[in-house]
Amino acid sequence: MTTTAADTSAADGDQPTDACAAQPHGPHGYAKQKDQHLKRLRRIEGQIRGLQRMVDEDVYCIDILTQVSASTKALQSFALQLLEEHLRHCVASAAVQSANQDADAGGEEIEAKVAEATAAIARLLRT
16 A cells, blocks of 8 residues: 555644645646556566566576666656656645745745655655
C-alpha cells in the first residue's frame, strides 16, 4: 500500500488544507500523464520480477547487481518526474491561491508545500 501526502497528514493529526491533498483520487499533478506513469511502473515491476528470476536461476552476483542498479535508477527517475509534477501543480496552485488570499494565509500554504516537497526530496536522497 502506498502512502500519500494526505495519508501522512491525516496520520499526523493534520487535515489537508488544499485541493491537491484533500482529494485522494483527484486531479493531482501526475493526472495528465497517469497512463504513461502506469506503463513506466509496469516496466519497473517487470525489472523486479526479472531480478527474482535471476536469483531463482542462480545468475552471477554481478549481473544481478547490475540489474538492481538499473531498477533503482528507474525508480529514482520516476520519483523525480513525480516530484517535478508535484512542484508544477500543487506548489504552483498554492502560490496562485495565496495571491487570492491575504498574504499571511497564502504564505503559510506556500511554506507548507515547500516543506512537504523538501521532506520528499530528503527521503529520496536517503535511499
